[in-house]
Amino acid sequence: MNYSLTQEETSLPPNSNRSTAMELGRLRAERVLGRGGKGVVFLVRDLASGREAALKAVSRSALATRAATGDDEPFRRIWLERDVLLSLRHPLLPRLHAFLSTDKIFGFVIDPCPGGSLSSLPLRHPDLSLSDSVIRFYAAELVIVIHHLHSHGIVYRDLKPDNILIQSNGHIMVVDFDLSAWSTSKSNSFVGTEDYVAPEVVSGAGHDSAVDWWGLGVVLYELLYGRTPFRGRNREETFRFILHRAPALTGELTPLRDLIRRLLCKDPRRRPDVKEIKAHPFFAGVNWSAVAEIARPPYIPLTDDDQTDDASSIDVEAVVEMERVTPRGVR
Incomplete structure (x- = not known):
C-alpha cells in the first residue's frame, strides 16, 4: 500500500508548521457514523494514543472518474478543505488532526461529535x-x-x-x-x-x-x-x-x-x-x-461506554470503495 503524498498533497497553507500526514494502519475503524454525498464517516481509534476520532473518507477513484471527464474540481476541493481546516482554531470548528492519502481514499481525521447532527x-x-x-x-x-x-x-x-x-x-x-x-x-x-x-x-x-x-x-x-x-x-x-x-x-x-x-x-x-x-x-x-x-447547553449527549478494547476493525477502504461515494449536491 502506498501512503506517500504528492508534493501538492503535502503542501501546507501559510502560517502552518505542523505535519498532518498519517498512515491509515494507525487507525482502527470501529463503526460507521454516517454516509453522505461527501464521503463515509467512521468512528476510529488511534492505536498509538488510544483516543477516539472521526474519519471522513472520500473515494479517490470516484474523484478520478470525474477528473477523467475534465472535471478536476473535486480534487481541488479536497485540498481546499484540508487547507481551510488547517487554518481554523476555534472551539466551534473542527481541528484537523491528520490528513490521510492512500491509493484508494483521502481522509480527514477530526474530533468526534457524539451528539450527531x-x-x-x-x-x-x-x-x-x-x-x-x-x-x-x-x-x-x-x-x-x-x-x-x-x-x-x-x-x-x-x-x-x-x-x-x-x-x-x-x-x-x-x-x-x-x-x-x-x-x-x-x-x-x-x-x-x-x-x-x-x-x-x-x-x-x-x-x-x-x-x-x-x-x-x-x-x-x-x-x-x-x-x-x-x-x-x-x-x-x-x-x-x-x-x-x-x-x-x-x-x-x-x-x-x-x-x-x-x-x-x-x-x-x-x-x-x-x-x-x-x-x-x-x-x-x-x-x-x-x-x-456556556457550561449547560440545551442538550448534552450521553457518553458512549459501549466500546471495548477488542472491538473489531472495519476495512475503511473497502467500505468507501463499495459506496463509491462521490461528493455531490448542487455543484
Missing part, C-alpha cells in the same frame, strides 16, 4: 422542545462561527442542519468545508445544497459572504417549523420559490420570525450584517463573549 436532534432527544430559547442558543453559536469564518476570509456556502454537529459538551461544531471558498471576490460558482442555496446563487448573479446569512435564515426556519421554507415538488420549482416566493412565516410575529424574515431577504445587499444580527431583539441579553463557554 442538528437535523437528527429531535430523534436523538425527543423530550427536547425546540423553543425560542433553545433555538437562540444554536443560532448564537452559528452567528459566532459564521463571523469567525468571514473574518478569516472564508465563505462557508453550505450551511444546513446536516453539517452542524453536536460535540460531547453540547456545543455545536460546523463541519464539511469542501464547498467553502476564500472570499477574495464574488463567485459565480453554482454550489450548495438545493433547499439552502441563496437566490444570488440560483440566478448566477455572483455571490459573496452574504450567502451564509441566508443559510442561517433557512436553518432557523427549519428549526422553528420542521421544514425548509422553499421546498417545491422538484428542483426547478424549489429554485423558483427561492427566487420569487416570500417565506411563509405563520404564527405570531415574534423576534425570531422577524430575524428569519430579514435573513431571507432576496437582495443580499439588504440582508443584515453580523453587527445588525447581534443587535437584533431576538438576541437581547446574549453575552456574545461567553456563548461558546
Whole structure:
C-alpha cells in the first residue's frame, strides 16, 4: 500500500508548521457514523494514543472518474478543505488532526461529535422542545462561527442542519468545508445544497459572504417549523420559490420570525450584517463573549461506554470503495 503524498498533497497553507500526514494502519475503524454525498464517516481509534476520532473518507477513484471527464474540481476541493481546516482554531470548528492519502481514499481525521447532527436532534432527544430559547442558543453559536469564518476570509456556502454537529459538551461544531471558498471576490460558482442555496446563487448573479446569512435564515426556519421554507415538488420549482416566493412565516410575529424574515431577504445587499444580527431583539441579553463557554447547553449527549478494547476493525477502504461515494449536491 502506498501512503506517500504528492508534493501538492503535502503542501501546507501559510502560517502552518505542523505535519498532518498519517498512515491509515494507525487507525482502527470501529463503526460507521454516517454516509453522505461527501464521503463515509467512521468512528476510529488511534492505536498509538488510544483516543477516539472521526474519519471522513472520500473515494479517490470516484474523484478520478470525474477528473477523467475534465472535471478536476473535486480534487481541488479536497485540498481546499484540508487547507481551510488547517487554518481554523476555534472551539466551534473542527481541528484537523491528520490528513490521510492512500491509493484508494483521502481522509480527514477530526474530533468526534457524539451528539450527531442538528437535523437528527429531535430523534436523538425527543423530550427536547425546540423553543425560542433553545433555538437562540444554536443560532448564537452559528452567528459566532459564521463571523469567525468571514473574518478569516472564508465563505462557508453550505450551511444546513446536516453539517452542524453536536460535540460531547453540547456545543455545536460546523463541519464539511469542501464547498467553502476564500472570499477574495464574488463567485459565480453554482454550489450548495438545493433547499439552502441563496437566490444570488440560483440566478448566477455572483455571490459573496452574504450567502451564509441566508443559510442561517433557512436553518432557523427549519428549526422553528420542521421544514425548509422553499421546498417545491422538484428542483426547478424549489429554485423558483427561492427566487420569487416570500417565506411563509405563520404564527405570531415574534423576534425570531422577524430575524428569519430579514435573513431571507432576496437582495443580499439588504440582508443584515453580523453587527445588525447581534443587535437584533431576538438576541437581547446574549453575552456574545461567553456563548461558546456556556457550561449547560440545551442538550448534552450521553457518553458512549459501549466500546471495548477488542472491538473489531472495519476495512475503511473497502467500505468507501463499495459506496463509491462521490461528493455531490448542487455543484
